[in-house]
Amino acid sequence: MKPTPQAPFELVIVSGKGGTGKTTVSASFAALAGNAVIADCDVDASNMELLLSPTLRTKEDFTGGKQAVIDAALCTGCGRCARQCRFSAIHPAADAGRRRFAIEPSECEGCGVCVAVCPRKAVSMHPVVGGELFRSDTVFSPLVHARLKPGLGNSGKLTTLVRSRARQTAAECGRSLIIIDGPPGVGCPTIASLTGASQVLAVTEPTLSGEHDLARILELCRQFHLPVQVCVNKADINPEATGRIRKLAENSCVTFAGEIPYDEAIAKATRKGKPIVSAQPDSPAAKAITALWDRFASGS
Numbered sequence: 001m002k003p004t005p006q007a008p009f010e011l012v013i014v015s016g017k018g019g020t021g022k023t024t025v026s027a028s029f030a031a032l033a034g035n036a037v038i039a040d041c042d043v044d045a046s047n048m049e050l051l052l053s054p055t056l057r058t059k060e061d062f063t064g065g066k067q068a069v070i071d072a073a074l075c076t077g078c079g080r081c082a083r084q085c086r087f088s089a090i091h092p093a094a095d096a097g098r099r100r101f102a103i104e105p106s107e108c109e110g111c112g113v114c115v116a117v118c119p120r121k122a123v124s125m126h127p128v129v130g131g132e133l134f135r136s137d138t139v140f141s142p143l144v145h146a147r148l149k150p151g152l153g154n155s156g157k158l159t160t161l162v163r164s165r166a167r168q169t170a171a172e173c174g175r176s177l178i179i180i181d182g183p184p185g186v187g188c189p190t191i192a193s194l195t196g197a198s199q200v201l202a203v204t205e206p207t208l209s210g211e212h213d214l215a216r217i218l219e220l221c222r223q224f225h226l227p228v229q230v231c232v233n234k235a236d237i238n239p240e241a242t243g244r245i246r247k248l249a250e251n252s253c254v255t256f257a258g259e260i261p262y263d264e265a266i267a268k269a270t271r272k273g274k275p276i277v278s279a280q281p282d283s284p285a286a287k288a289i290t291a292l293w294d295r296f297a298s299g300s
């Protein structure tokens with residue numbers, strides 16, 4: 001890896017879906033690197049903290065979107081906004097015999113149409129606190145993580161904010177490496193976690209769905225011209241599928257970085273709340289992940 005003084009090297013670890021071992025690899029890399037900044041971009045199901053036992057340092061609200069509110073005193077109850085709302089978020093409200101309307105916050109998508117159509121200027125848009133952003137310390141490195149409120153969107157925007165704070169933290173702490181635990185899938189949050197990455201590691205499993213999801217990740221990286229490598233977790237449970245994944249990587253002109261064997265030590269380490277390379281460094285999985293890390297650290 002060749003970091004520059006201006007921009008840290010950003011290694012993003014992704015998978016086509018959850019449960020492939022992506023966070024196991026990310027947390028182990030964080031432990032092995034020792035002098036990085038860790039960014040947990042899986043803001044819908046943040047779980048790096050379960051393996052890194054962070055001590056919270058700062059917390060801030062994330063205002064990721066807006067919602068409409070009707071001023072009851074100005075509303076004449078004409079119903080125009082309710083008829084135009086594509087999300088059916090505006091409903092008649094009981095108000096001492098006076099006809100008026102109110103907006104159900106959980107149904108409002110913040111499109112702003114109701115503001116535009118109200119003849120009384122009774123509707124206005126207001127920022128919504130959609131989650132929280134945290135900066136913590138761990139025994140390995142600073143951790144930037146976040147939590148999106150259930151049912152709220154904008155996870156891509158919060159992911160971008162986590163990365164931005166991680167870069168800021170790297171600059172403050174003089175760290176030249178950011179290890180990013182990306183969200184699962186290939187949606188907006190994953191794209192937000194990949195944009196501008198220095199290197200991507202795609203973690204998959206030797207199953208049909210693992211192959212399918214990996215193909216989608218590789219296509220995404222190809223579109224964004226990102227350097228990507230592939231590793232297979234639990235590779236020995238299905239050598240045939242692992243072989244096909246090697247072939248897929250080869251056909252996609254992507255480096256096959258290595259295999260991690262199935263190892264019950266991982267589950268035991270997770271129950272202890274530790275990365276496998278710290279909890280059981282001599283286990284087969286820890287050795288395989290350490291070899292993967294050595295490969296990245298040497299820039300090969």
Ligand code: SF4
Binds near residue numbers: 075080101119120
């Ligand atoms: S368009 Fe304006 S005045 Fe009419 S129901 Fe909606 S908020 Fe009330």
Ligand code: SF4
Binds near residue numbers: 114115
């Ligand atoms: S902002 Fe859009 S979604 Fe929300 S209530 Fe108004 S029209 Fe409906």
